[in-house]
Amino acid sequence: MPFTTEELFINSSNSLYYGLNALSHNLIMADRKKLKNPNGLILGTPGSGKSFSAKREMANAILVTDDDVIICDPEGEYGNLVRQFKGEVIKVSSKSKDYLNPLDINSNYGDGDAPLKDKANFIMSMLELVVGGSGLTAEEKSVIDRCLPKIYEKYFENPEPCNMPILQDLYDMLKGQEEKVGKKLATEMEIYVSGSLNVFNHRSNVDLNKKLLCFDIKELGSQLKKIGMLVIQDQVWNKVSQNRGNKSTRYYIDEFHLLLKDEQTASYSVEIWKRFRKWGGIPTGITQNVKDLLMSKEIENIFDNTDFVLMLNQASGDREILARKLKISLPQLRYVTNSNEGEGLLFFGNTIVPFLDKFPKDTILYQKMTTKPEEVR
Ligand SMILES: Nc1ncnc2c1ncn2[C@@H]1O[C@H](COP(=O)(O)OP(=O)(O)OP(=O)(O)O)[C@@H](O)[C@H]1O
Ligand SMILES: [Mg+2]
Structure with a gap:
């Protein structure tokens, strides 16, 4: 037309x-x-x-x-x-005082019925980036999977922000495991916990709402x-x-x-x-x-x-x-x-x-x- x-x-x-x-x-x-x-x-x-x-x-x-x-x-x-x-502008950098905690969880997280399971998926992907190479072995995954419920125990009992775990807690828990891979993972994480890349080792202090x-x-x-x-x-x-x-x-x-x-x-x-x-x-x-x-x-x-x-x-x-x-x-x-x-x-x-x-x-x-x-x- x-x-x-x-x-x-x-x-x-x-x-x-x-x-x-x-x-x-x-x-x-x-x-x-x-x-x-x-x-x-x-x-x-x-x-x-x-x-x-x-x-x-x-x-x-x-x-x-x-x-x-x-x-x-x-x-x-x-x-x-x-x-x-x-x-809210959140500056994520090693110089900034705005913090984001990668371990943050809420009751709606993921599909809702098993928040910790979905969180575990995310933490594994993050640790995969940390260890690099071909990623995590089956043994490493099992050890991490065992540690996670333990570090969230306190928070699930009493869901106050001050009970939210941080990377340091995961580090300590991995280090305390009997298996060698636990200690190995802890060492690999160290730079993100106490080393120069520790931006993500803090509780969130920004208003995400x-x-x-x-x-x-x-x-x-x-x-x-x-x-x-x-x-x-x-x-x-x-x-x-x-x-x-x-x-x-x-x-x-x-x-x-x-x-x-x-x-x-x-x-x-x-x-x-x-x-x-x-x-x-x-x-x-x-x-x-x-x-x-x-x-x-x-x-x-x-x-x-x-x-x-x-x-x-x-x-x-x-x-x-x-x-x-x-x-x-x-x-x-x-x-x-x-x-x-x-x-x-x-x-x-x-x-x-x-x-x-x-x-x-x-x-x-x-x-x-x-x-x-x-x-x-
Ligand atoms: N619709 C518009 N009306 C008036 N000015 C505009 C408009 N769109 C863009 N401009 C002008 O063009 C400038 C550049 O636009 P913009 O920052 O969006 O570029 P960009 O495509 O994102 O570039 P870059 O890839 O470098 O990020 C703006 O600062 C503005 O001055
Ligand atoms: Mg642009």
């Missing part, structure tokens, strides 16, 4: 603003919860407005929905916005990044399981390609992509690095489970790959070729609309969302 354009306007109290339709200049309002799968990706070259679109969506969600929002922030750029909305949480891992050293991301992911599951059935949890992961590079972190990211939906979670991966993203072994799993893609300006090589992958026509490709910041294509289920957004600069929100150094200053 001539003179018709595809529109995206979902009339619901939970719909969020995604810009103007570039053809008709009508508003684009959409609610990701209405999608078969609300998982999302934001792709674009540096400076094309990826983080900005993510911030706009989360600000909108905070204002009109009662969803919780969690951000994994590797560049330390979401703090201004989060503080504006009175959220806030509606808006930002984990700033910019200053976390490279040795701790993987463990740090694992610990954050665990806190996200914690939150999602608490919210399950009551409200949705939005989880934003900036510089998403970093997580997909490594097998261990890639596999639990995929876990999120596959299982989050049923728990009322809405994850969004943000990346400028389409080649790294597409190189990941898990990429098919990610694309197959993503019904929301915000595509901003693309580099020429990436554009062709994405066009093939997402079946974009040549006229549509124009919208992601040398486009201005905040302009591109929005994939929402089977709907594809070109969008543009010129966010007014004389607003507090803009000042809190920009990353241009001169404006931030």
